[in-house]
Structures are given as C-alpha cells and as structure tokens.
Amino acid sequence: MTATPTATKHKAFSLSRVSAIASNTLLELVRLKVFYFMLLFALLIIGSSFFTSKFTFQEQFQVLKDVSLGAMSIFTWLLAVLATAMLLPKDIEDRTLYTILAKPVPRFEYLLGKFIGVLALLFIAISLMSAVFMVVLYTREQDALANAARYVPDNALPDQLNSIRAASFNSNLLPGIVIIYLKSALCAALTLLLSTFASSWIFTVIMSVVVYLIGHIQPIARQAYLDSATTSHLTKVFLALVALIIPDLTSLSLVDDIVVGNAIPMLLFVKTAGLGVTYIGVYFLVGYFVFSGKEL
C-alpha cells in the first residue's frame, strides 16, 4: 500500500454506485422488520372472507377486492411515508451520510439510490400483498365453483361458472395494482422531498400526512370554490396553485372501477400512470435541487 495517485477515472454517473446505495437501503429497511404488517394484511382479508360467507358470490368477490385493494393502498402509503421519512435524518444523525458523500459519490446518486431502495421495498411489499390477495381470491373462486357444480342445474351450470370466473379474476386487477404502486411511489417521492429540508423525521411524517389529506380533499375544494361565482380571484389562484403542487390523489385510484367490475380503458390507465410518473419525477428533482444545496 503506497500513497500513489489513484488511477480510476471518475464517472459523472455510475449505476454501480447507485445500486450499492439502493441495495443497502433496501437491506436497511427490510431489517426494520417492516414486513410484519403483511401478517395484518393477511388477517384482514382472510377475516373479511368469513364475514361475507352469507353473501352472493358476486358480493363476496366485490367485498374481497374492495378490502384487499383498499388495504394495499393504505399499507403501501404508510410504508412509503414511514420508510422514506427516516432515511436521510438517520444517515445524518449517524454521520454515515458524511462518510458516503466524502467518497466520490454525487449527491444525485445518493438520493437516487435511497429512492430506488424505497421503490424496491414497495415493489416487494405490493407483490407479496398481491400474492396473498390472489391466493385468497382463487380459493374463494374455487369454493364458489364447487358450490355451483353441486347446486346449480346442469342446463344453467356453464353460464353460472362463467359468471363466477368473470366476477373473480379479470384483466382490471393488474392495472389497478400498478396504479396503487405508483401512488405509493409518489407519496415516497413527496416524503423524500420533504425530508430534504425538514428538521426531523416526525415533521416529515406529519407534513406528508397533511399533503396526503390535501391531495384527497382538493377535488371537493376545487368543485366547491373554483366553480362558485362568489369565490375571489385570489382564492382561485391559490387553489389552482395547490392543485398544481399537490396532485389530485383521488384520480390516482382505479379501485372503485375494479371492485364493480368496470373495464379500465387503456387510455385512462396510461393517463393515470403518466400523471403519477410525472409527479414522482418532479418531486424527486425538486428534492434533489434542495438536497444539492444543503449544508451538512
């Protein structure tokens, strides 16, 4: 070991550095035992199946989808906010951030690595929840098919079996789950942005929850104030600004359509996903802009 100049040529962007930070972030989050909530999720949807045993099979499938997709939406949101909020403050408090940024690591790569780590965690979480949901839905479908085979007369059986299959699995499920994932990723990007200037992770969580609520009530506020003739010009400008900064989170959900079995047009899916991806990108870039100038 001698003090000779290093021969490596610094790369302005390195996927290897980003993946090192991302995989370490994922490991850090997994070690926080965040997957315990999976048990809660499994209990919730299995439990909901018991309460609906007296319903028709269509109602049973509707309730199961409603509860499962709703729970997925809430759990991934909670996970996104809580996991992201503590990432930067913890690295600063433990001074690990100093040791990382004192290496030839651009701040953009550090932040991107952290964000990808959270996205990977959310992906694993939603995949696991989807798997549990699919297994329960499949079991209920097989139950309904077996009952139909036993009690429905032969001449009506083919139609009955088809309607059971149509009511359980349909092509809407996947786009619906993708949108739930994008919504949680958007909340993670927003939380990351807040944590770049927040003084504590609790503040970040509170702010993130507030923004989430604003995102859900703003269509009601828009309808009430923007369409009203008595609303002042200043209020309208303010509301328009809020609507621009915080997306309408109710539009980032296809759960209602999936539950009632409405077909989701491709255009609607692409537009919804595009809105989510755009906001994720914007929030991340603004977060980077704040973080790049942060005095550590």
Next chain:
Amino acid sequence: MSTPAISIQNLTKIYPIPFKREKVTAVQDLSLTVEPGQVYGLLGPNGSGKSTTMKIVLGLVSPTSGRTEIFGRDSTTVESREDVGFLPENPYFYKYLTGAETLRFYGKLCGLSSAKIRDRSKELLKLVGLENAADRRLAGYSKGMLQRIGLAQAMIQEPRLLVLDEPTAGVDPAGSREIRDLILDFKKRGITVLLCSHLLEQVQEICDHVGILNHGVLIREGTLEELISIQNQTELILENATPQLLAEIHTLLGKSNARLVEERKPQKTLERYFLDVTSSPPS
C-alpha cells in the same frame, strides 16, 4: 515543487441565522497549506471553525468565499474526493453490515472492482487488526473497533489524503494507542493526514505541523518544533549518571552564565504507565 495536498485560500464561511438579520462567521479569511506527507493537526476550542473548515475541504459545506483544493483539484467537485478518505467523529456506520460488508459497500462507492475490493478489504482488515472480526456485525463492535473499521473504510480506495475528526474520541487508552500507531503507520507510507483533535498530547505525538484556530481565525501555524520549543532553554536527560558527574555539571554551571531552571527525575506519562500495567495478564 509538488502540488499541496490541501490548499486553502482566503476561506470565509458565514452562516445566516434563520429568522434573524444576524450572521455567524464560522471561518474568516483562512489560508493554509498542507504539503504531501505531512500530518497536520488542526486545533482549536469548540466553535473555533475546525469542523466547518474540514467539511468545506470535503465538499459537505460550500464556502461563502475563498477556494479550497485537494491535490490541485477544486474540493467542491466530486472528483476531488477520489483522493480523500474521511473518518468523522463518533461514526456509527450501518450496524447490520459486517466489517467485510462495510468495506465492500464503501469500495463499491469508490468504483472499485469486486476483485480489488476483496484484496483491499483483506489487506486493510489485517492492517487495522480486525481480521478475526471481519464477519461480525458492526452492532457487536466496541468503540475502538468501530474507529478502526472507520479508518479502514477511509483507506479503501488508497487515498493520498486522510481527514480524521477526533479519531480517538471515546476510545480507551489501549484502543487510542492502536489508532495512533495506525496514523503513524499511514504517515510512514507517505499518506497526508489532516487531524482535528482536542487531545493536545496526542496531536503533539503524531503531528509535525499544527494550525490553531480561534473564533474562525488562524492565530498560529507552523511546525510543532517552531511553535512549542523554548528557544533559550536546553533539556538534557541522562541515564546512569553518577553523583560525581552531576556534581561536575553543577560546578560547570556555577562557572557559566547559564541558570539551572529545574532538576528532576523524568516521569513516564500516566497513559504509558496505564498501558504497562494493563497489558500484562492478572497474576
């Protein structure tokens, strides 16, 4: 003339106080140079601007005015950090990683290949005496072990400059001695060290150059010898001197203009005594 390891020119850092018009000047018009191979001790009381200066050198904080360079490269650029290893005060690192995994993580951040990381990790774990703890999680490391793995991660990409902030803070005397020996070893290998410490005795033992900051201003700077030698006094330490020899020296002193300031038995440091008595197993 070689390029300085660290060059700081007219550096000023002013922090605004939120919601107030007042501002705090952390560093004021600081200029200093650390030549390659030097072990430079940056001293100063709390709030004197040491940490701010160090953070600016590492690009963690941006200067209000002035310029800092590492081996001729602007220290605000990411590239300049290829040549720097940093150990912060009381580092925690990721507790769920083992010593070897920690070095692999930092090696990847430096863009080293897997083979290079393997070789360097093995070499550094041996150097810092953590070969047997390489596969243990950092959560089970003692304070001294954490500092040593911190030194190893700082050295992973073979930097020419090491920046150490209180490297022995909270470490017991034996661990502290090991870290000091490591720094002296790095010095022998030609690595430049910038050391910030409150432990003046330690700085005196390790550093060859010292700068003293107070209220953000560099008030003294130079080699240790220049700064602390009493120029008109001479110290003789004799071993096995007979009473006759001492009497002759006193006679000679009486005939000269020199004045005997003090005559006493030299003492070992308390630290040396502590290490001597604790290094042997209990009888």
